[in-house]
Amino acid sequence: MMTFPLLSGRDFRPLLLPAVGMALGGLAVVAAYNVAAQVSGDRGIAPVAASSDIEVLGVEVDTTGDTPEEAREEGWREAQRKAWEKAGGPEISDSQLQSLVSAIVVEREQLGPNRYIATLGVIFNRQRAGNLLGRGGAMTRSAPLLVMPITYSAGTATMFEQRNAWQRAWAEYQAGASRIDYVRPSGAGGQSLLLTAGQTTRRSRYWWRNILDQFGATDVVIPVAKLDYTYPGGPISGRFTARYGPDNRYLDSFTLTARNAEELPQMLTRAVRQMNTVYERALDRGTLRPDPSLTYGEGEIDPALQRLIDLGRQLESYDAEQRRAARAASAARAEAASGAEQGTQAAETPTTPAASVATYSVQFATPDAAAFDGSLSAVRGTPGVRGASVSSTALGGTSVMSVQFAGSNDELAAALSARGFSVQRGAGALSISR
Known part of the structure; x- marks a missing residue:
């Protein structure tokens, strides 16, 4: 029979340490692989270079010719004439x-032996055509705005986690002619971890400043596309919503429809152009302006908050005046009492001593500024109260005041009840409410 020596806990340590080290090393390798997998793959779509040329898209042509090349050339000439007319140019x-013409954009085309059917886009050089079209002047442009396009499909929100048609439509949009200065990230690398749909629900200005500073933007626009597929290969309904700002504010929305998946890119291209129109109208109204809370300066103060600040300052000034008046009255009473005591030392009949003034803590409900002011005024007008000062202010909650009263805690409670308050007694403190 073979025997084995018994190992103590101390004897196991040389065996456990290498095993623990190997396990931690394995976890580190898995974590590094997961991070690399999150930022690798086909994620980024680089945006096209912005040009200020005048772009007219969606021009449909149907031409014929002796050869396919002649039919295409005739179609392009017809597209130029239609686009020029659509742009409002003179004859x-x-x-x-x-x-x-700077370029012809082929959106869709069908080429036959002697026929050419296509949907084209025509780009005119702004420097040469701007004066004829009345667009040669300078335009008022927005501040740099970061574009964060969100796609909702099958209950999932996607931004740059993987390539999608909505992101591609924004990347391929020719934004040079727009009055909105779009900052379009590619979504490559770590951008897919930084720019997500969850970021649009955050309100922390610290997070937003860090993101905007990385892309050289001042504020953010959030174009949202919600795509509903009727059935595989069937119509696709798109609900598009224009939002903006770190608080994800609503601007406008509209609906477009594609007959099938092949027409989805064209629908999204139209949606981007219509979304740009929404943002330009908001710029004209003064709505699309940088949020002052995103700047490191002082910014603007909300008028309602400014009124509360002014009210608090007025109450502090009033309390200081009341305290000064209370101290002056107390000094006058002490001086009068001292003189009366000296004048009546020989009198056989003693006078009734005045009630001592004590300080009590009183809690009172302050749902708004009016309730705060009303409760404070009512307590100060209560018989026997020599002064009342606010020690804690909480609009929308419970505030605390210090009350100087000539009498006991029970007598103060009775006096406040007579003023119409509902009073609850505590150890050296009271709680009142209306």
Whole structure:
């Protein structure tokens, strides 16, 4: 029979330490892999370079020709004429119009042996065409605004966690002609961890300042797309909502529909242009302006808060005046009592001593400024009260005052009850309410 030596707890330590070290090392490798997996993959879509050229999209053409090339050339010439008319340009020759065109954008096309059907976009050079279209002047632009596009589909909110059609529509949008200065992140690398739908629900200005400083933006716009698929391969309904600011405020919303998944990119492109119109109207109204709480300066104070601050200052000044008056009256009574005592030392009949003045703590409900002022005034007008000063102010809660009263705690409670208060007694303190 084989025997084995018994090992004590101390004997196990050389065996446990390497095992624990290996386990911790394995956890560190798994954590590093998870972080790398969260920021790797096809996430980023780089935005196109912004240009100030004049862009006219959604021009439909249907032309014919002896060859496919001739049909396409005729279609492009017709698209230029339609786009120029749509932009409100004056009547000019085809050769002059050709010199104003910077590029043709093919949104969708079908090319046959002698027919060309397409939906095109035409981009006109602003420097050459701006004067003819009346758009050569300077435009009032917004402050730099960070774009955080959110897609809701199948109950899931997605921003930059993975590539999606809504993010691509914003990345491919030609924003140079817009009066909104969009700052469009690509979503690559660690941006997918920093910019999420959850960030739009945060109200901490510290978090928002850190994010905006990294992208050189002043404020944020949050275009939201909620996509509902009727059935696989069927119509897609999109509900688009324009929001802005660190408090995720609502601006406007609209609905668009695509007949199938193939038309989804075109629907989202139209939605981006319509969303830009919403933001430009908000800029004209003065709504889309940087939130002052996002700046490191003093900023603006809400008028309601300023009124409360002014009221608090008035109450503090009133309390100081009351305390000075109470001290002056107390000194006058002490001097009068001293003179009376000296004049009646030989009198055989003693006088009735005056009631001593004691200080009591009184709690009172202050749901608003009016209740605060009313309770304080009523207590100060109670018979026997020599003074009342506020020691703690809590509008919307319970405030505390110190009351100087000539009498006992029970007598003060009875006097306050006579003033219409509901009084609850405590050890050296009272709680009153209306």
